[in-house]
Amino acid sequence: MRSTGNTLLRRWHGMLGLSRQSPPSWYRDRIREELRERRTAITPWQKLSETSDVFFSISRAQYDGFPVRKLPRFVASRHTLVYAYMLAKYTLRWKFYRLAAILCNTPHYNLVREVVNPNKDHKLDEVASRHQIDIAEFRCLGRQLRRVWPLLP
Template sequence: MQRCLDAVLKRWHKTLGLSLQSPPSWYRDRLREELRERRSARTFLERLSETSDVYFSIIRARYDGFPIRNLPPFNFSRHSSVYAYMVAKYSLRWGFYRVTALLCRAPCRYSIREVVNPAKDSKLKEVASRHEVDQDKFIRIGRTLRRVWPLLP
């Protein structure tokens, strides 16, 4: 089961096509931040969301070539909800940015591959800036799309 899960996650990560981060310490720093947020989570949904962020940080580092930690051995009853939530959460974010770029008619729309939380205009602005897209248009379309796009916290 573990090998099958690993193959699926590797293919999913490749589909997301996220850019490598520099310096390599970025991955460790990100994991530390996610672990802090996980410890402060209070409700079931917050813990699930933050746990999925921790798993995503570990998986991303591993598939980007900077393994920082191993995931616990897969136990269906314990981990299936975390993996399902993680894949849904980050796939929805990735799709959100792709559709926003498409609706903006951004010249680089096929190269926009982002998974940062688009719930705030500041994140939309960062992504637009990173890809040299008209920020005002990207934010305006992103705001409209947020009303109908299913995003997980």
């Protein structure tokens, strides 16, 4: 399962096509931040969400060539839900931004590859700015899309 799982994760990260981050310490900092948030999670839902963020940060670092940590050894009874949640959460965010870019008539919408939480207006603004999309239009459209788009916390 481990090699099959790794192959699937590599393909998924390839589909997301997120930009490599610089400096390399960015990956270590993200993992530390996600681990802190995981420790402060209280409800089972929060713990699942934060655990998926930790797994995502570790797998992204590995995919981008900065293996700061290893993913925990896969145990179906403990990790199936985490991986399913992670794949759904980040894929939905990625598709959210892609659709928002299409609806804004962004000429190169296929270059919009983002997974930051779109529930925050300032994140919509940052994404619009990174991709030279009209910020006000993108924010307005993002707010409308959030009403109907299934996003996981």
